[in-house]
Each structure stands twice: as C-alpha cells, then as structure tokens.
Amino acid sequence: MTRTAKVLLIAGPIAAGAAAVAAGRRAKRRTPPRHRHVLTVYRPLAELEVTQLPGSLSEIADHVEIRLAAAPGGRGTEIAVRILDGSPITDGEVRRALRETRSLLEAGDVLLPSGPPTTVSTPLNRPLQTATAHGREGGLL
Amino acid sequence: MKALQWQGVNKLAVGTVPDPELRNPGDIIVKVTRTVTCGSDLHLLGGYIPFMEKGDVLGHEFLGEVVEVGPDVRNHRVGDRVVVSSFISCGNCWYCDQKLFSLCDNGNTNPAITETLWGHAPSGCFGYSHAMGGNAGSHAEYIRVPFADVGAFTVPDTVSDERALFASDSASTGWMGADLGGVKPGDVVAVWGAGAVGQMAARAAVLLGADRVIVIDRLENRLDQVRQHVGAETLNYESDDIAGELRDRSGGRGPDVCIEAVGMEAHSPGPQFAYDQLKLQLRLQTDRPVAVRDAIHACRKGGSVFVLGVYAGFVDKFPLGALMNKGLTVRGAQMHGQRYIPMLLDRMAKGELVTEHLATHVMPLDEAPEGYRIFKDKKDDCVRAVFVP
Numbered sequence: 180m181t182r183t184a185k186v187l188l189i190a191g192p193i194a195a196g197a198a199a200v201a202a203g204r205r206a207k208r209r210t211p212p213r214h215r216h217v218l219t220v221y222r223p224l225a226e227l228e229v230t231q232l233p234g235s236l237s238e239i240a241d242h243v244e245i246r247l248a249a250a251p252g253g254r255g256t257e258i259a260v261r262i263l264d265g266s267p268i269t270d271g272e273v274r275r276a277l278r279e280t281r282s283l284l285e286a287g288d289v290l291l292p293s294g295p296p297t298t299v300s301t302p303l304n305r306p307l308q309t310a311t312a313h314g315r316e317g318g319l320l
Numbered sequence: 321m322k323a324l325q326w327q328g329v330n331k332l333a334v335g336t337v338p339d340p341e342l343r344n345p346g347d348i349i350v351k352v353t354r355t356v357t358c359g360s361d362l363h364l365l366g367g368y369i370p371f372m373e374k375g376d377v378l379g380h381e382f383l384g385e386v387v388e389v390g391p392d393v394r395n396h397r398v399g400d401r402v403v404v405s406s407f408i409s410c411g412n413c414w415y416c417d418q419k420l421f422s423l424c425d426n427g428n429t430n431p432a433i434t435e436t437l438w439g440h441a442p443s444g445c446f447g448y449s450h451a452m453g454g455n456a457g458s459h460a461e462y463i464r465v466p467f468a469d470v471g472a473f474t475v476p477d478t479v480s481d482e483r484a485l486f487a488s489d490s491a492s493t494g495w496m497g498a499d500l501g502g503v504k505p506g507d508v509v510a511v512w513g514a515g516a517v518g519q520m521a522a523r524a525a526v527l528l529g530a531d532r533v534i535v536i537d538r539l540e541n542r543l544d545q546v547r548q549h550v551g552a553e554t555l556n557y558e559s560d561d562i563a564g565e566l567r568d569r570s571g572g573r574g575p576d577v578c579i580e581a582v583g584m585e586a587h588s589p590g591p592q593f594a595y596d597q598l599k600l601q602l603r604l605q606t607d608r609p610v611a612v613r614d615a616i617h618a619c620r621k622g623g624s625v626f627v628l629g630v631y632a633g634f635v636d637k638f639p640l641g642a643l644m645n646k647g648l649t650v651r652g653a654q655m656h657g658q659r660y661i662p663m664l665l666d667r668m669a670k671g672e673l674v675t676e677h678l679a680t681h682v683m684p685l686d687e688a689p690e691g692y693r694i695f696k697d698k699k700d701d702c703v704r705a706v707f708v709p
Contacts, residue, residue, distance in 0.1 A: 221414040221425075254414055282426040286410035288344050288392075290444075290466055292429045293456040297325065297337040298375035307373060310433065311450045317432025318441065 214262045216273045216320055220281045221255040224248070227284070232258070234289070235272075236280040242266040243273065271316030278315045322709065323377045323460035324688040329367035332689040337377065340456060340464035345392035348468040350384040350402060354485045355458040356679070357695045357705045359515055360630040363584055364449055365692065369632050371433060371449040379459030379707075380406035380446040381489035383481055386472075387462070395469040401481075402472040403665070404465050405657030406489040408444040408455065411470035422654035427467065428453045437633070442654055459688055461709045473661045479668045485706065486516060486675035487664045493628055493655040494520025495664060497579040498528055500651060501626035505529030510566055510575040510618060512611040514542035514554070516678045516704050517628055518581035522552040523673060525577070534569060536562055538587065541701035549677050558589055566618045574620030582611035583629030599636055609635040616642050616650070627652030678704045685709040 220227075229245045236245070236258075244261040258280070260273050282289045292314075300308065310317065323337045340349055358381055363369050365378075386400040396402065409416050409424035416424050427443035428434070433451040435441040447457015456463060465472050475484040494517050503509055509525040511518050514537035525533045533552035537543055543554040555565050566575055587593055588610040596608040615625050616639045625648055643650060667673040680703045683691050691705035 219414070221412070221417065278431065281413075282410070285412045286426045286467070287412075288346060290408075290410075290426060290429055291343040292454055293464060294341055294343055295338040296375075297323065297377050297456055298373040301374050304373045307371060307450055311430045311454060314430030314432050318435030319439065320431075320435065 215259065216270065216277060217257055217259040218277050218281055218320060219250045219255050219257050220284050222284050224256045227256050227258075232280055233283040234280040235276040236260070239268050239272060239276055242268045269316075271313060274318060274320045275313075275315040277320060321461040322685055323456075324379065324685065324707070325374075326364065326372050326376045326378055327374055330365060332365065332378070332692055334686055334688055335375075337375070337456075337460070340460075340462050342388060342390045343464065344466055345390040346467050346469060347390040348386050348393055348396055348402075348465050348472060349388035350382075350404065350463050350465055350472070351387045352382050352384040352458050352460060352463055352709045353401075354384070354481050355379045355382040355460075355685075355707050355709065356485055356488075356490075357692060357707075358489060359517070359583060360448070361692070362696055363630060363632065365696065368584060369449050369451065371451040373450065373454075376447070376449070376454070377457040377460050378447045379457035380448055381485065382446075382458035382463065383475065383485045383488060384458075384463070389468070393468050396472060396474070401475045401484075402465075403475050403484045403487050403661065404446075404458075404463075404473075405471040405492065405655070405661060406445055406448075407442075407471075407654060407657055408446070408453065408466050409470055409658055410467050411658070416470070416658075419656060419659040420653070421470075421656040421658040430454060445654070459685065459707055459709075461685070470658055473665065476665060476669050479665060480676070482676045482679055482706075483668050483674065484665065486520070486678060487657075487661050487668065489655060489657065490516035490678065490704075491520045491664050491668075491673060491675060492657040492660045493517045494522070494581070495524040495660045496653060496655055497521040497581065497626045497628040498524035498530075498577070499660075500653065501577045501579055502624045502649075503528045503530050503577050506531050507576040508532045508570040508573070509534070509577045509579065510615070511535045511552075511579045511581060512615055513537060513581035513583075513629065514539065514546050515581065516675075518579075519546055519550050519678065520673075520675075521579045521581050521628060522546060523550045525579070526551050527667070527672060530577075532569060534566065534575070539698060539701075542703060545677055545703065549674055562614065563618055570620065574618055574623065576620055576623050578615035578619045578623065578625045579628060580611045580615045580625065581628045584608060584631045588614075596636070609638065613637065613639055616646075616648065619646065619648055622647045624649045624651070626650075630654075679706040681705040683707060 431441035444453025
C-alpha cells in the first residue's frame, strides 16, 4: 500500500467520525425542539395506563402530555409524548425516557453498557465518548 | 484478564483489562473457550467503521462455559457449555416476536448513532463498535452475556466445541441467507464468497433442497473446501466467466436465489475493483459493492438476492435499473441467531452440518494479533483463526 493510501486509510475514518459528530452538533443547533415524540411498545393498550407507565417517563410526566393509542395490526401501543410549552424537559430526555419505558415494559429491564470499561480516553476517542455517554438521548425518535 | 484490544487502525494488542461484571439481572458471565475471527472484524480493524475506541475488545463469535448467572436467569446454570448468538436481543419486543432478533428494540445501549445513520437502530452486537452498543467482545478470557435466556444456548454433549463454535454466527448467518432468500427445492442458488459464511449459506441451500448450488471465490483452498465439505459446485472469478457460467448452469434463466457473502471490502479483477478502491480511499463511497452488483446482474428475472456481507454506508454504481426492471427481491440482514441456533445444533449433532474444517488456524489468545494478520492477508490458506483463551 502506498504512503498516500495509508494516510488516507488512517485519516479518512477519523475525519469521517469528526465530520459526523460536527454535523450532528450543527444539526442539533439548527433543529428547533421537536415537542412531540412517539414510539410503539409491544404491549396491548388494555394493559397500559398513562399514570402507570414505568421508568423515567413517569418522572417527567408533570412536564409533558402523554397519549396512548392502539397500534394497528397487533403491533402494540403507540406512546406519544408532547413537551408542554415552557417545560424544562428536553427532546433528549424524552427520547431516553421513551426508550427506557419501552424496554421496561417489553423486557422488564433496561440494558446497561458493558462494564467495567476497557477503553482509554484519547483526543480521538473523546467525540465518540461524548456521543455514547448519552446514547439513548440522541437519534431521530 | 487477558483480551485482544483494538488500539487504532490496523493495530491490535493483547492487554490486561478488568474482568466483566454482571450488570443486569438477566446476564451471565461466560468463560470463553473458543472465539473466532470474522471477516466483518476486518472492517473495524481497517477503520472502515469509525466507531471504535482505543482499548475496545474485539470478537463476536464464541463458545464457553457459564461461570456466573444473574438472579433472573432461568435457562442456564454454572457449568453449562453454551454457544452465544453474536447479536443481543431481549426476546420480547415486536421484532423479536417476528424472529427478527438482530432488529431488537432493546439490545443496543447506543441507538442514536445507527438511528441517525440508517433511520432506525438495529440491536447490539458483541465486540462490534460503539455504534452496535459498545459491548466488550469475546476475544478475552471472560465475557458478559446480556439477555442470556434468549441468546445463549446449551450445546449438546455430542457436538464438539470446534463444531458448535460456528453456530454462534457463521452458520446462523449463512442459514439465514438461504432461508430468508427463499431457497426452495429445485432452485439454482449462487453464493458469492467461499469464506465461512458463504460455505454455510451454500450448505444451507443444499439442505433446503436446492437442485444446484454454485459458490464463487478466487481462493482455491476455499473452493476445495466447498467441494469437499459443502457438496456444492465452484467457480473461480479470476479464471471463469462467472456471468456466462451461471447462465449456462441454470439453463439460461440465471440463479433463482443469489446470496452475497462478501461484504464491503470485496475484490474483483479488472477496472471495477480499481474504481471502487479509489473511491473508497478518497472517501467518496464507504463500501465496495462488487459482489452485490454481480449478484443483481446474474439473478434470474423475479429472483431473490440476499445481502449477507456487512455494509456500513453508501455505495456507488448500484444497479437499480436491473433490480427494478427484472423484478428482483433484494433483502439483507444482520444475523437472527436466536432463530436458528437450536436447529443448527441439532443438525450439527446429526452430522448434517460440519464446520471443523473452517478452523484452519487454532492458537492461544496471546497470538491473536498474528492470527488476524494471517486471516486478513489470507496467508497459509487461512479460512478462520480460532483463539483459545
């Protein structure tokens, strides 16, 4: 492999990773708060009540509006969360709460990352470590 | 404990890391007795999937002995010999209920990365980057296995470690390609890639009743294995006219099912490879889709193409016109191991599915960096390097 190719091979992923993180941050700055988030949990509507939802969704219930609806085709229940005007709750907190609540309802538990960690912090790792420290708060949900 | 760690692009080292701990009540800790390289690891090693951190433990295809169980574990006890699906699945979400286990909603602790990249997040995988959950891998003395009642399977006494090991990923992945690709009795099936996954896909097609199964590669030692252990025909793309041979061997129709088991670092002779390699190195595309292109072109009208090889991002010159105008069904997936492993272990016990020949190089974990070098460079007729921690 030529020296140029080696440099590209090594620099490419780093640049791609940094660009992805930077793009994500730019997008985050540009994107206005969503206010409404919805996911489907594989449990029948008849088994769920807004006031009885487990996990961190119940902790933010006073600051959001939660609606339940039967999902079509036996897919379970759609949980829609709207952030109330003036609420201190962020989109990320709602995403995490929805994902954790779904996991509790379906699997009875919220999966924790591997531990203890085996990685070391380096300047190259840091953007990825920052992103994964809040892994359930990001994304498109 | 000792573990093989990713230290940077094309840098591996065996180091000392903390022992894994039970983190959720459904976890078990497994003492790894066999763990094997996979072609998809090379994408991590080469930096093509840029979500690794220095110190990450590699490995996702393994077998071992249960040494610790969480309080909610019902199906396993200390001392059980288990093979573990490489993807982590809860067993209770809608996707798991549909037996699409690698799409589990609750098995990835970092869904944001892949959800942003691909629209929705697949489940987590052992030792396969922080995009897939950042789970510590199996190239270590011990590993934590979450949702153990769903993803770990007790190995029958009559199946050897060397055989059962490959149920963890290679055989499950290969079987899935044939099964979800829709192989039926009487079909002509073409498989691109004669590595472990391609061989297992071909063997699955044979066992599902295909009339002819043809495996394509350039490495004669692997094609020899196909003829000897799989019971399939072979073609060498460096010396045979693949499109012409496939057309000829299928009565001019083209194969009914085409299974691609090569992945994002595919090779081919001629200018197509040079073009793809240049674009890849300049980061104008992330994957080299040579085998997928060939499979789509070769497939019969109305046929099925299943993509088993791992791809990460975007490709160039994708033959969408052929796909649309020939009415093809194109499907792909990471492996749904939990769906297939019990059946595969049964077939392994009956001798229908043999895998020992895939383990061409067996070595101590201390020699894993050298094992990856041999595996990556395909030296010494290496098909898979197996590590014994």
